[in-house]
Amino acid sequence: MDRNKRPYLELFPEEREKLIGDSRYLMMTLPSIIEVGEKTPLKMVMLNFAGMPDEGFEGVVNLRPSDPGLEAPEKITFETKDLGRKLVPGVEATEAGVYFLEAEVEGTPSKPVPSNPVQAKTRAETRLYWGDIHVHTFFGNCHADCAKDPGFGYWYGREVTQLDFAAASDHLRGLTTERWDRTKEINDEYNVDGEYVTLLGFESSHSKDHGGDINVYYRGNDADYFWLDREDMKGTKPMVGLDVLWEWLDEQGKPYITIPHHTGRAAKYRNFELPYYNRERETLLEIYSMWGSSEARHDGYFLRGGKTDGKSYFQDALLLGYKYGVIGSSDNHQTMPGTPFSILSSSYHHPPNKMVSQGLAAVYATELTRAHIFDSLLRRNCYGTTSTRPILNFWVDRTPMGQTLSAEKETRKLKVELSSSVLPCTIEVVRNNEVIRSHQADQPFTRLVFDDDSDASNHLIRNSPKNPRPFLYYYVRVTFSGVYNGVSAWSSPIWVESTG
Numbered sequence: 001m002d003r004n005k006r007p008y009l010e011l012f013p014e015e016r017e018k019l020i021g022d023s024r025y026l027m028m029t030l031p032s033i034i035e036v037g038e039k040t041p042l043k044m045v046m047l048n049f050a051g052m053p054d055e056g057f058e059g060v061v062n063l064r065p066s067d068p069g070l071e072a073p074e075k076i077t078f079e080t081k082d083l084g085r086k087l088v089p090g091v092e093a094t095e096a097g098v099y100f101l102e103a104e105v106e107g108t109p110s111k112p113v114p115s116n117p118v119q120a121k122t123r124a125e126t127r128l129y130w131g132d133i134h135v136h137t138f139f140g141n142c143h144a145d146c147a148k149d150p151g152f153g154y155w156y157g158r159e160v161t162q163l164d165f166a167a168a169s170d171h172l173r174g175l176t177t178e179r180w181d182r183t184k185e186i187n188d189e190y191n192v193d194g195e196y197v198t199l200l201g202f203e204s205s206h207s208k209d210h211g212g213d214i215n216v217y218y219r220g221n222d223a224d225y226f227w228l229d230r231e232d233m234k235g236t237k238p239m240v241g242l243d244v245l246w247e248w249l250d251e252q253g254k255p256y257i258t259i260p261h262h263t264g265r266a267a268k269y270r271n272f273e274l275p276y277y278n279r280e281r282e283t284l285l286e287i288y289s290m291w292g293s294s295e296a297r298h299d300g301y302f303l304r305g306g307k308t309d310g311k312s313y314f315q316d317a318l319l320l321g322y323k324y325g326v327i328g329s330s331d332n333h334q335t336m337p338g339t340p341f342s343i344l345s346s347s348y349h350h351p352p353n354k355m356v357s358q359g360l361a362a363v364y365a366t367e368l369t370r371a372h373i374f375d376s377l378l379r380r381n382c383y384g385t386t387s388t389r390p391i392l393n394f395w396v397d398r399t400p401m402g403q404t405l406s407a408e409k410e411t412r413k414l415k416v417e418l419s420s421s422v423l424p425c426t427i428e429v430v431r432n433n434e435v436i437r438s439h440q441a442d443q444p445f446t447r448l449v450f451d452d453d454s455d456a457s458n459h460l461i462r463n464s465p466k467n468p469r470p471f472l473y474y475y476v477r478v479t480f481s482g483v484y485n486g487v488s489a490w491s492s493p494i495w496v497e498s499t500g
Contacts, residue, residue, distance in 0.1 A: 024054055026061070026103055027340065028115035029162040032128035032362075032391050036096055036120050042072060042088040043162045044103075051339045053084030053160060060106040066421070066444060069120070070099035085159065093120030098391075098445040100421035114421035116389035117444060129368055130389055131165035131361045132157060132337035133199055134215060134261060134289060134329035139183060140203070141174030148335035150183055154190040154198055161338030165197035165363070165373050168335075169215045172204055172226060173234050180225050187221050193369045202226070204245055204258075205235075205268075211242035212263060212270035212312075215286070219255035219374040237268060242276040249281070257378050261286035261331065264294045264313045266306035272317045273310075277466055284377060285324040287314050287384045287490050289331035290358040295477075295490065296433070315433045318475075318493060321467030325380025325402045325492030326475075328359030340387055360385045362392070362489075379403075385489040391419035394476045394491040402492040406499055407456045407472070416448040416476050422487065425480040432459055432472055460498055470498040 025047045034040050046057040061076045072091045078084070093099060098119050102112040135157075138147040150168040157166040168183060187198040201217040202225050216226065226248055232238040242258075249256050258281055263270035287294055293301030296315045297308075311317075317324055330337060339358060363382045365372040376382060380402025383392050395415045399405040416427055418441060427448055429437040439448050452474075460470035476491040 024048060024057065025340065026105065026113045027162070028101060028103055028113065029389075030091065030101070030115050030118040032116065032130070032389060033119050033121065033124050033126070034093060035124045036093050036122055038092065039089065040091050040118075042091045042101065042115070044076065044086040044088060045160055045162070046078065046084045047160070047340075051160075051334075051336055055083045056080060057084050062104045062106060064102045064104070064112070066100045066102065067097060069093055069095045069097050070101070070118070072101055093118070096120050096122055098419040100444065117391055117419040117421045119391055119419050126364050126366055127368070128391060129164035129197075129363050129365055129373065130338075131163050131167075131197070131363065131373070132161075132329050132332070132359070133165070133167035133201065133217065133327070133361060134169050134203075134286060134331045134359075135166060135335060135337040136203075136331070136333045137168050137170055137335050139168070139174055139179040140170030142171050143333040146334045150186045150335070151189070153335040153337055154186065154196075156335070156339075157337040158190065158196045161336075161340070163196075163338045164368055165199065166337045167199035167201045167217060169201040169203050169217070172202055173236070175202065175225050175227075184221050191221070191370065193367075195368070197368055197370055197373050199370060199374065205238060206242060206245075207237040207239050208268050208271065209274075210238070210240055211274065211276045212260060212268055214242060214245070214258050214260045216245075216249065217257050217259070217374065217377070219371060221370070223252060223254040223256070242278070246278045246281065255374070256281060257284065257374065258282045259284045259286050259327070261289060261329075262291040262294055262303065263317075264297065264303055264307050265291060266308045269308040269310060269312040271310055271312060272320050272322065273465075277322060279323065279466075281378075283323065283325060283380050284327055284382070284492075285314055285317065286329055286331075286359070287326040288328040288359045288386055288488070291331060293488075301486075318473055319433065319461060319464070321461070321464030321471070323380075323404075323467070323495065325382060326384040326490050327361035327363075327377070327382055328384030328386060328490075329361055330358035332358060358387060360387065360389065362389070380492045383489060383491045386487050388420070388422050388480070388484070388487055388489075390422070390478060390489050391417075392476065392478065392489055392491055393417040394474075394494065396474055396494045396496065399494055401475075401494055404495040404497055407460065407470075407496045408499065410456075411451050411453040412456070412496065413449065413451055414474065416446075418446045418448075418478060419444060420480075422480050422484050424482060425478055428477045428479070429474060430477060431474050432461065456496060456498075467497075472496050
């Protein structure tokens with residue numbers, strides 16, 4: 001595949017000038033987890049303020065590792081032929097540790113720009129992959145002023161924002177058999193095992209009394225899209241229950257997962273007190289997107305369109321017994337997955353949020369394939385962020401995030417590990433929606449270990465409508481400050497259940 005292909009010029013040649021700006025933003029990405037001695041590439045893109053590669057950029061970028069244990073070239077020269085993008089091979093960690101690179105563009109007053117952190121291990125059986133699986137294209141008949149072809153989105157995620165996986169998830173009201181078949185063709189064109197994964201998905205809209213908006217993703221690329229021959233399916237609020245969607249999906253016989261999003265939005269929310277819940281296939285919630293945060297009613301985050309006062313948030317769902325892990329994704333209607341820009345000056349984009357971030361999904365998997373990414377999502381082996389790529393791990397005893405352990409032990413040992421090139425930040429450990437430990441982190445690697453020796457029986461939630469067993473849960477929230485004020489990450493929870 002031609003990596004210098006520029007579909008934005010092929011599709012929108014008349015719009016080229018709108019994609020060129022004076023401001024620049026250097027984006028540098030390393031694989032999050034590598035092995036000591038493994039040669040790994042550094043991906044660099046000089047973005048203009050429209051979120052596109054600055055094709056005319058020429059200059060020298062000086063690189064400095066955070067620690068001598070990471071070896072990388074000292075200088076990188078951008079030439080016009082690079083089209084604003086560089087793939088720098090041969091970055092290597094000589095010993096185990098957490099590292100990042102800082103870049104400084106010669107001749108500019110800008111402060112050094114950090115890459116994401118990279119964790120070097122002697123043996124890395126599991127890797128950490130980054131994606132955006134909530135991206136709209138013009139196939140969905142939404143925001144025709146800025147939405148683009150699915151091929152553009154997959155190209156952008158791979159070549160510009162340096163994602164590992166992505167998904168076009170268009171509104172059903174715009175899909176046709178021809179568009180759906182073309183989506184599958186484009187998915188297969190861009191999917192390369194070990195390099196870049198594309199997932200097949202769509203967004204199913206439901207009225208607030210019937211479950212709200214939810215996305216469907218398939219494990220394979222040979223499934224169909226949901227449709228009922230009724231007039232309200234052509235609008236934004238079909239009076240179709242989520243149970244009808246799940247029944248239809250089950251009848252297809254194709255492995256799937258459904259993920260609700262912006263559940264607290266006032267105009268069309270998810271009422272978690274309604275009976276809709278698919279415990280086996282609805283294992284995740286999109287906690288953050290360009291719309292804002294759905295963690296809690298009073299979490300301090302903006303949510304476009306206002307927030308409902310109902311039980312419609314991640315924390316409400318947990319208390320009611322839903323077993324939701326979390327991801328972030330963008331809900332981007334410019335077909336630009338993973339873009340770091342949310343408010344852009346160009347008329348090519350609409351300003352959906354007051355925050356300069358859009359949401360990313362972090363997935364732990366042993367291989368970068370459709371099956372492995374899907375299975376990790378289904379197992380909740382993942383977490384969500386607003387925009388940056390911290391490495392977050394969380395255990396209760398030896399149970400990792402997204403899983404369940406027995407409440408038999410009197411003392412539960414909690415461990416949080418955070419690697420970040422963005423500092424300072426606050427790590428909060430939450431039990432049953434209450435913060436039980438807060439820690440200020442100012443180093444690239446932080447390990448927080450403590451015992452919760454309180455009597456578990458005093459915290460067990462009993463008689464919840466969605467979980468017959470008494471349970472409690474923990475999750476981790478990371479909030480960054482300083483110039484990165486408002487940037488956050490959330491772990492998937494860990495549940496502790498009584499066997500009695």
